[in-house]
Amino acid sequence: MGRRMRGAAASAGLWLLALGSLLALWGRLLAPPEDRTPRRSESAPRSPQRDPRGASLKTFRTLLTLAAGADGPAARRRPPGAERRRRVPDGVPRPEGEQLAAVHGGVFWSRGLEEQVPRGFSEAQAAAWLQAARGARVVALERGGCGRSSNRLARFADGTRACVRYGINPEQIQGEALSYYLACLLGLRRHVPPLALARVEARGAQWARVQEELRAAHWAEGSVVSLTRWLPNLTDVVVPAPWRSEDGQLRPLRAAGGELANRSREELVDLVQWTDLILFDYLTANFDRLVSNLFSLQWDPRVMQRATSNLHRGPGGALVFLDNEAGLVHGYRVAGMWDKYNEPLLQSVCVFRERTARRVLELHRGRDAAARLLRLYRHHEPRFPELAELAQPHAQLLQRRLDFLAKHILHCKAKYGRRPGT
Numbered sequence: 001m002g003r004r005m006r007g008a009a010a011s012a013g014l015w016l017l018a019l020g021s022l023l024a025l026w027g028r029l030l031a032p033p034e035d036r037t038p039r040r041s042e043s044a045p046r047s048p049q050r051d052p053r054g055a056s057l058k059t060f061r062t063l064l065t066l067a068a069g070a071d072g073p074a075a076r077r078r079p080p081g082a083e084r085r086r087r088v089p090d091g092v093p094r095p096e097g098e099q100l101a102a103v104h105g106g107v108f109w110s111r112g113l114e115e116q117v118p119r120g121f122s123e124a125q126a127a128a129w130l131q132a133a134r135g136a137r138v139v140a141l142e143r144g145g146c147g148r149s150s151n152r153l154a155r156f157a158d159g160t161r162a163c164v165r166y167g168i169n170p171e172q173i174q175g176e177a178l179s180y181y182l183a184c185l186l187g188l189r190r191h192v193p194p195l196a197l198a199r200v201e202a203r204g205a206q207w208a209r210v211q212e213e214l215r216a217a218h219w220a221e222g223s224v225v226s227l228t229r230w231l232p233n234l235t236d237v238v239v240p241a242p243w244r245s246e247d248g249q250l251r252p253l254r255a256a257g258g259e260l261a262n263r264s265r266e267e268l269v270d271l272v273q274w275t276d277l278i279l280f281d282y283l284t285a286n287f288d289r290l291v292s293n294l295f296s297l298q299w300d301p302r303v304m305q306r307a308t309s310n311l312h313r314g315p316g317g318a319l320v321f322l323d324n325e326a327g328l329v330h331g332y333r334v335a336g337m338w339d340k341y342n343e344p345l346l347q348s349v350c351v352f353r354e355r356t357a358r359r360v361l362e363l364h365r366g367r368d369a370a371a372r373l374l375r376l377y378r379h380h381e382p383r384f385p386e387l388a389e390l391a392q393p394h395a396q397l398l399q400r401r402l403d404f405l406a407k408h409i410l411h412c413k414a415k416y417g418r419r420p421g422t
Contacts, residue, residue: 102268103255106418108354109272116269118318120190130380133162133196133227138206141213145230147323152217153230161230165325166219172325174387176226179284179324181377186359188276191321193228197383200225224386233315236307239290240267240274243348244304254350254416273319275349276356282346283401284327287338294341332394346405350412357409364406370395
C-alpha cells in the first residue's frame with residue numbers, strides 16, 4: 001500500500017512539472033515581440049543617438065567615417081575609410097552625418113573632398129612645358145586631333161606631340177592665353193593644359209622642316225599660335241545630373257536642398273570640379289562649352305545627355321578645360337548675347353571650392369584683377385607684347401564679373417551658411 005502511494009505521488013510530481021513547463025512555454029509565445037528579443041551584447045554596434053558617452057564627443061570629421069548605428073567596438077575594427085566607400089542604394093537617403101560630410105559651413109566643399117580631386121597639371125609641369133615648347137623644332141604637322149580644321153597636331157624632334165592652335169583672328173589666341181593665366185590666378189591651373197606662344201616663321205629654326213605643311217595650312221607668316229601638349233587617352237564627359245535638364249530648367253546645387261544626398265564619393269568629387277568649371281566659364285564669358293548646350297536645348301532636348309564640347313577627362317580623373325579661345329576677348333564682345341544662359345548657370349551653384357571662393361573674394365576686394373592677370377601673363381610669356389593687351393573695357397568687364405560672382409558667393413553664404421557647431 002505504501003509503495004503504491006509513493007508511486008502515485010511520483011507520477012503526480014512528473015505531471016505537475018510537465019504542466020508547468022508547458023504553461024511557461026505558452027506564456028513565452030504570447031508575450032509581445034519585444035520581450036522575446038535577446039539582450040544586446042556589449043560588442044554589438046550601438047546607435048550614435050544612444051551612445052552613453054554623448055554625441056558632444058563626436059567631432060564633425062568622425063561623422064565622415066561612421067554611418068548611423070556603427071559606434072561600437074565592431075565598427076572600430078573596420079579599416080579606415082570603409083564607410084566612405086559604401087554606396088548608398090538608390091532611393092535610400094544617406095544618414096544625416098554622411099550628407100553633411102560633403103560640405104562644411106553650408107556652402108563649401110569639405111576639405112576631404114577637395115583633397116580627393118585629381119591633381120591634374122602642376123606648376124612644375126607648366127614650367128617644363130614652357131621651356132620645352134620654346135626651344136622645340138617642329139618636324140611634322142598633321143591634320144586632326146586638335147579641334148578646328150585650321151589647327152594642327154605637331155611633332156617635335158624629340159617625339160613630343162603638341163596641339164598648335166591657329167586663330168581665325170588674333171583675339172582667339174589672345175583669349176586662349178589670357179584664359180590660361182586667369183586659371184592660374186584663380187588656382188585652377190590643374191584643369192587647363194600648360195600653354196606657350198610661338199610665332200610662325202617659315203624660315204625660322206622652329207619651323208624650317210615643315211615649310212610645305214605651313215603653306216598647305218595657309219597660316220599667315222608672322223602669326224602668333226599657341227602650343228599645348230597633346231593629351232592622349234582623353235575621354236568625353238557628360239553633364240552630371242544636377243544640370244542635365246530636358247526642360248531648360250536648371251536645378252540649383254546646394255547642400256541644404258538634398259541635391260547631394262545619395263551620391264557616391266566619386267560623384268561628389270566630380271561635382272567639385274564642375275562647380276569650378278562653371279565659375280571659370282562665367283568669368284571668361286566662355287559660351288563654347290556648357291552654355292552652348294543650354295542654348296541648343298531649344299531644338300535638341302537630349303543635348304545634355306551627350307558629350308560636352310571642349311571638356312574631357314584625363315586618365316587620372318581630372319576634368320580638362322580645353323579650347324578656351326572663346327574666353328575673355330571674343331566672349332566679352334558677345335557677352336550680352338550669352339549671359340542669359342551664363343548667369344542662370346552660375347546662380348544654379350551654391351556650393352563652392354573654398355580656395356576658389358577665397359581667390360574670387362580677394363580679386364573683388366582688391367579691384368585690380370586685370371592688372372594682376374597681365375602681370376602674371378607678362379612674367380611668364382615672352383611673346384606677351386606680340387598680342388594686344390586686354391582692352392580697358394574688357395578689363396573693366398572682368399572686374400564687374402568678379403564683383404557679380406563675389407556677391408553671389410556672399411549671398412549663398414548668408415542664405416545657406418552655417419556657423420561652426422551648427
